[in-house]
Amino acid sequence: MLQFREALECNSLSDLGCQGGFFTWRNRHKDNTFTKEKLDRCVANNQWKLMYKEVKVEGLAGRCFDHLPILLSLMGYEERIRRRECPFRFEASWIKEECVEQIVRLGWNKEGPRGDPIKRIQKLLNSCKGVLQGWFRRKDKDRVKDIEMLTKKIQEVQEQEGPQNVEELNLLQMRVGVLLEQEDLKWKQLAKKNWNCMGDKNTKFFHA
Incomplete structure (x- = not known):
């Protein structure tokens, strides 16, 4: 000290x-x-x-x-986010969802155009892409809302924290930890290679 x-x-x-x-x-x-x-x-x-x-x-x-x-x-510095069209990528975090197989089957079982098998496959792949993007876009929004709700609850508990509510706080942190792990997996896939290799679990990245 x-x-x-x-x-x-x-x-x-x-x-x-x-x-x-x-x-x-x-x-x-x-x-x-x-x-x-x-x-x-x-x-x-x-x-x-x-x-x-x-x-x-x-x-x-x-x-x-x-x-x-x-x-x-x-204060006064506004972050500017440039929007651009991103190619479709199957996200690794989707595998953790139990319903992902059912969603893929829903998109794949739609009847495609008859005749050319290549066009049929392309149509089915686009169908799967559409249902996956739509469902998981809603899922991502719900997860963000849940994280915000649990974070607010954690903050309220921490303001009055004492030995009487340590167990409640631990349970809330476990719940939000699962959601944050899914977010972490999502952003690791979207991030560049350097961050994936030298992210916040690699102390050398911050303490060179």
Whole structure:
């Protein structure tokens, strides 16, 4: 801790504060040994503060771990997302769904054009693509809503966290963890090779 304080002083770093989520770590004990502390924070020097005058630091819900994440937002900077047509890809996360075989059969059993077998296969493949995209697009929206709902519930529990509700919090985090694993698998497939190899489970990517 002494070395950490010396590093802050030598580099003129000061705490940017935090809105909500004052305590960023808890030991999850269910008895009177339960404790929580503020271990994580955002710091910056004066030069950085002059460059980014409008910032917001907020504590988010700890959906899976004993540490709560901290989000630093630069106010006034809008992220621009360029929309483009993407080719169809069968997503690896779909395999985890029990109903995927039934959905493929539904698309494949539609009657295609008679005659040319190549055109028939193309028609059936397009049919499968359509039912898969439609069903899983709705499924993705539902999953996002469920994650948001569970995250809000986790945040409410964490605001009053103590040994009396540790079990409830663990159950909520397990439920949201399953949904986040599906999201993670989806984005890993869509991401570039570097992220897939050096993602947030590879500490060298962040601590070079």
